[in-house]
Amino acid sequence: xxxxxxxxxxxxxxxxxxxxxxxxxxxxxxxxxxxxxxxxxxxxxxxxxxxxxxxxxxxxxxxxxxxxxxxxxxxxxxxxxxxxxxxxxxxxxxxxx
Numbered sequence: 001x002x003x004x005x006x007x008x009x010x011x012x013x014x015x016x017x018x019x020x021x022x023x024x025x026x027x028x029x030x031x032x033x034x035x036x037x038x039x040x041x042x043x044x045x046x047x048x049x050x051x052x053x054x055x056x057x058x059x060x061x062x063x064x065x066x067x068x069x070x071x072x073x074x075x076x077x078x079x080x081x082x083x084x085x086x087x088x089x090x091x092x093x094x095x096x097x
Contacts, residue, residue, distance in 0.1 A: 010035070063092040 012020065024034045059065070070090050077084045 064089045065091045067091055 020031055020034050024031045027034070066087060067090050070087050074084050074087055
């Protein structure tokens, strides 16, 4: 993060403020530090989710994808010694002749 920062107010319910203060005391950090770190983590997580969602939508528009039967079959192998790799798309794929 950059050294430049702006200050703004956020209203927190009393119980949440108490939890933030308690955590700040336990970690020997300031309330501002805890809130800044929490907002930063939230933004990274949710921005990543939105990017992945946009990528998935673009991929779906291509018309190439996986059938539900193929995906569920693949998922049933997760966590097993015979876990399958991601299958090749079986929808909208032109077969080689």
